[in-house]
Amino acid sequence: MYYLHHYFDPDFRHTQLSPVWEPDGSISSRYLGYVQNVVRGQVLAELTDLKFVSENARDPRFITPERRLPVGPNCTVLESNPDKIVAAANGYVFYNNGLISVKKLLNIRNDLGFHTGNVFFVGDVAVHGDVQTGFALHAANVLVKGHIESSKVKGVGDVVCLKGIRGNAALASDEDEQEKRHSDETMIPSTLVQAGGNLRLPFCEHVQLRARGNIIIDGSCLHSKVYVGGNLVVKGRLQGGTVFANKLIYVESRLGSDYSVPTRVMMGYDAFNYLKLQKVETRIGYLKERKAFFESMSSRNEVMEQEYADRLKLVKLELRALAQRHKVLWNSFEQDGKRASECRLVVPGRVMPGCEIYIGDGYLQTHDTDSDVTFYLEDDEVKMRSNKKKS
Amino acid sequence: MLCGCVGLEESMDYLIDVNPLEGLAEILTLDVAEYEAGSRYACRSFSAYGSERQTVFGCFQGRIALNDNQEFKAALYDLVSENASKVILDFKDVYLSRSAVGVLVGFAASMHGRNKRFYLYRPSLQVRASLQELELMPFFRILESESDVIAGLRL
Numbered sequence: 001m002y003y004l005h006h007y008f009d010p011d012f013r014h015t016q017l018s019p020v021w022e023p024d025g026s027i028s029s030r031y032l033g034y035v036q037n038v039v040r041g042q043v044l045a046e047l048t049d050l051k052f053v054s055e056n057a058r059d060p061r062f063i064t065p066e067r068r069l070p071v072g073p074n075c076t077v078l079e080s081n082p083d084k085i086v087a088a089a090n091g092y093v094f095y096n097n098g099l100i101s102v103k104k105l106l107n108i109r110n111d112l113g114f115h116t117g118n119v120f121f122v123g124d125v126a127v128h129g130d131v132q133t134g135f136a137l138h139a140a141n142v143l144v145k146g147h148i149e150s151s152k153v154k155g156v157g158d159v160v161c162l163k164g165i166r167g168n169a170a171l172a173s174d175e176d177e178q179e180k181r182h183s184d185e186t187m188i189p190s191t192l193v194q195a196g197g198n199l200r201l202p203f204c205e206h207v208q209l210r211a212r213g214n215i216i217i218d219g220s221c222l223h224s225k226v227y228v229g230g231n232l233v234v235k236g237r238l239q240g241g242t243v244f245a246n247k248l249i250y251v252e253s254r255l256g257s258d259y260s261v262p263t264r265v266m267m268g269y270d271a272f273n274y275l276k277l278q279k280v281e282t283r284i285g286y287l288k289e290r291k292a293f294f295e296s297m298s299s300r301n302e303v304m305e306q307e308y309a310d311r312l313k314l315v316k317l318e319l320r321a322l323a324q325r326h327k328v329l330w331n332s333f334e335q336d337g338k339r340a341s342e343c344r345l346v347v348p349g350r351v352m353p354g355c356e357i358y359i360g361d362g363y364l365q366t367h368d369t370d371s372d373v374t375f376y377l378e379d380d381e382v383k384m385r386s387n388k389k390k391s
Numbered sequence: 392m393l394c395g396c397v398g399l400e401e402s403m404d405y406l407i408d409v410n411p412l413e414g415l416a417e418i419l420t421l422d423v424a425e426y427e428a429g430s431r432y433a434c435r436s437f438s439a440y441g442s443e444r445q446t447v448f449g450c451f452q453g454r455i456a457l458n459d460n461q462e463f464k465a466a467l468y469d470l471v472s473e474n475a476s477k478v479i480l481d482f483k484d485v486y487l488s489r490s491a492v493g494v495l496v497g498f499a500a501s502m503h504g505r506n507k508r509f510y511l512y513r514p515s516l517q518v519r520a521s522l523q524e525l526e527l528m529p530f531f532r533i534l535e536s537e538s539d540v541i542a543g544l545r546l
Contacts, residue, residue: 007460007490022505031504037496039525041489043457086489090525120500122527138503138530156529196529321538 001050032117072099159195167191167206227271244271256352268340268360345375447475482514
């Protein structure tokens with residue numbers, strides 16, 4: 001007789017999840033353990049002789065008279081030990097028709113919300129509903145068939161959202177303040193959608209988009225912060241917010257707005273270096289405030305000096321490290337600047353007054369309404385030329 | 392405040408002199424005067440950890456194979472029990488089997504689920520190679536230098 005010992009929970013049911021008790025006695029409603037991740041090569045189960053399994057550890061369901069392993073799709077038998085089943089791919093493990101199976105695509109048939117908790121999956125994820133407010137998703141490639149509400153979605157590869165992304169305006173404007181206070185570790189500051197590859201969505205409002213590849217927005221991009229490593233295509237309006245890009249931006253319908261909402265486009269430097277620089281500068285500002293506070297407290301008396309000595313030392317250490325990092329980032333900016341002349345902002349539609357366009361060291365603010373124009377850098381100045389053919 | 396630390400020895404001097412966190416020793420020992428001897432965790436053969444300013448440091452050493460998984464998992468989840476917002480794992484001298492990588496991924500999922508931050512500090516070449524081969528590197532945040540670690544501390 002043999003016993004199949006499992007290295008995962010064979011009774012796991014994603015439909016029967018319950019909130020997890022935290023060590024401090026609270027309940028984590030956002031972590032339910034929706035999926036059992038496994039990686040390629042991980043041992044999932046092992047067949048052992050029944051006599052080596054203590055009686056109280058035996059589950060009668062897994063006692064078998066035959067030396068047969070229930071190997072399902074994306075699973076294989078370990079070559080060096082034919083009694084072990086290992087995963088042949090990254091994904092999630094489950095029993096399917098009596099066979100141990102690994103699936104690379106996780107389908108969340110409803111919304112990602114309170115019945116799933118936050119999801120972290122090493123394969124691809126398709127959310128058939130919405131990603132609800134306050135939840136987070138991190139996966140290889142992500143497809144969201146519904147909306148993404150104020151939440152955090154990260155894809156190592158591509159991210160596609162079919163219905164649009166809407167953030168919370170109040171939270172979005174608070175983000176810098178939160179970062180300053182350094183209190184954003186345990187909460188989601190605002191809507192963030194990040195893709196290691198390309199990102200495609202129908203519209204977005206009050207969100208932060210980050211993509212190492214291209215971003216294609218089929219509708220409008222309103223009041224959002226966009227960091228793009230490749231090209232940005234906006235088929236509707238690009239209105240409000242800031243775009244950081246280093247290649248081509250194409251805005252089909254309209255750049256800027258009627259209501260003097262500032263729309264900034266910053267090109268010529270690596271968008272993600274901008275992001276790093278912003279973080280470093282925010283942190284330096286915060287640390288300087290803390291340093292001043294610690295110094296004022298330390299100067300009161302000896303006890304206070306002793307109390308704050310270690311924190312002051314840490315602040316100084318970090319400030320020194322950040323100053324060095326700041327310098328390195330600036331150097332990389334100088335190198336990036338050489339490619340600024342290749343950047344183009346193409347607007348076949350209308351350009352409204354009040355748009356601020358930075359390319360490399362050049363700057364231009366639009367004062368009139370124009371249409372079908374291209375912005376580019378020439379002799380360290382941002383210039384605008386019409387794309388209309390002369391009759 | 393240094394809330395607690397695990398070492399194989401009882402002596403606090405041991406912790407200061409041969410802290411397995413090496414480069415982090417200075418930071419960890421800054422507050423050592425406030426160390427509370429009572430707040431000691433269960434001792435595990437391959438882990439030592441301490442927490443400071445809502446950041447927990449976990450130091451793991453040696454080969455972590457299939458047979459060690461239960462212990463490895465328990466050691467990881469003990470770190471979360473400190474109610475810290477960030478967990479930094481020092482994996483400089485660690486060899487992880489594929490099953491241990493699976494446990495690590497499960498832990499990362501748990502940290503992500505709880506909106507806590509999770510970092511690997513200077514992972515060994517073997518750990519890096521494993522993560523890269525499995526295309527898992529982008530799922531983990533790597534800290535390469537001490538200054539990165541300091542930046543993680545709440546001041």
